Amino acid sequence: MIRLVLPWPPSENHYRRHVSINGLRRVLISKAGREYQQRVLDIVRATRLPKIDGRLAVVIHAYPPDRRRRDLDNLLKAACDSIQKARVIRDDGDIDDLRIVRELPVDGGRLVVEIEEA
Numbered sequence: 001m002i003r004l005v006l007p008w009p010p011s012e013n014h015y016r017r018h019v020s021i022n023g024l025r026r027v028l029i030s031k032a033g034r035e036y037q038q039r040v041l042d043i044v045r046a047t048r049l050p051k052i053d054g055r056l057a058v059v060i061h062a063y064p065p066d067r068r069r070r071d072l073d074n075l076l077k078a079a080c081d082s083i084q085k086a087r088v089i090r091d092d093g094d095i096d097d098l099r100i101v102r103e104l105p106v107d108g109g110r111l112v113v114e115i116e117e118a
Helices: 031-047 073-085
Strands: 002-007 016-021 024-029 056-063 095-102 110-117
Touching: 002 031, 002 073, 024 031, 031 073, 056 073, 073 095, 073 110
Parallel strands: 056 095
Antiparallel strands: 002 110, 016 024, 056 110
16 A cells, blocks of 8 residues: 655645637646645655556545545545655546545645445
8 A cells, every 4th residue: 555645735726727728728737736645746756756657546634724624526636646756656536445434634634545346
């Protein structure tokens, strides 16, 4: 099993942005989303984690930065995309079992991500 401690991600509402290019509507990763992906990549490089292939089970323990009301599902896209981009997993489409658990708030917030073969 791989265990990663990641910073609190931007919500889905801040992770993507909608733009119009030559009359075509596009959805892009926002600046906040790209910065988050880079922070995750830096953490993965510093810990030298092996890549996991195959079907996956992922459990995310979400420690919010405060007691404000939040939808946990808004955290999933940024977290899963970022661990894929950091090459910890081949593709987030390989995740067969995905769970997210709300934990008690901690200063700044964090995600503890546990990944293993399903």
